[in-house]
Amino acid sequence: MLDALQVLTTVAVGLMVGVEFSVSFVVNPILDALPGDSGQLGRAHGGRMLGAVMPVWYVASLVLVAIWAVTGRQDQGAGLVVAAGALLILSVVMSLLLLVPINNRNKTWTPENRPADWKEQVKRWDRFHYARVAVIVGAFTLLVTALV
Numbered sequence: 001m002l003d004a005l006q007v008l009t010t011v012a013v014g015l016m017v018g019v020e021f022s023v024s025f026v027v028n029p030i031l032d033a034l035p036g037d038s039g040q041l042g043r044a045h046g047g048r049m050l051g052a053v054m055p056v057w058y059v060a061s062l063v064l065v066a067i068w069a070v071t072g073r074q075d076q077g078a079g080l081v082v083a084a085g086a087l088l089i090l091s092v093v094m095s096l097l098l099l100v101p102i103n104n105r106n107k108t109w110t111p112e113n114r115p116a117d118w119k120e121q122v123k124r125w126d127r128f129h130y131a132r133v134a135v136i137v138g139a140f141t142l143l144v145t146a147l148v
Contacts (some may be wrong), residue, residue: 002071009064010143013088016057017140020133023050028126037111043122047107051100058095062088065143077146084146087139091132098128 027046031039065085072078102125109118 002068002075005064005068005071006147009061009068010140010147012057012064013061013084013136013140013143016054016061017133017136019050019054019057020129020136024126024129024133040109040111040114040118040122044107044109047103051103051107055095058088058092062092065139075146080142080146084139084142087135087142091135091139094128094132094135099125099132102128 023046028043031042031046033039034042062085065081065088069078069081069085072081075081102121105115106118106122106125109115115121
């Protein structure tokens with residue numbers, strides 16, 4: 001049972017890392033290269049879509065890590081799992097304090113109603129997102145290391 005939990009948790013966190021990495025290094029650069037207002041409209045749509053899915057994914061991943069940490073507390077890699085959980089908590093706090101406020105504004109913007117500093121706000125979101133990606137990559141690395 002613990003083996004299945006470990007695999008499920010590692011896959012869930014790994015897929016989350018893949019999605020967030022792809023947003024930073026694939027999707028957003030593509031959107032930013034589109035002509036006219038297309039990129040901003042794409043980011044707004046992405047903010048609405050992923051803004052609905054990712055909170056559930058982050059919390060579910062954190063819950064799975066917590067269950068793994070409790071049920072596997074006697075295992076050799078238990079400290080690594082706890083450290084991964086701490087990084088996932090940090091990523092949730094970063095999301096709530098830094099990224100969500102910008103995303104909540106961005107997802108409502110259109111070319112007609114966006115603020116004058118919208119590009120600066122998007123760049124700030126990108127910087128915070130790069131940091132969050134680094135944090136969740138760290139958590140994923142700790143989970144994989146705990147398995148071996």
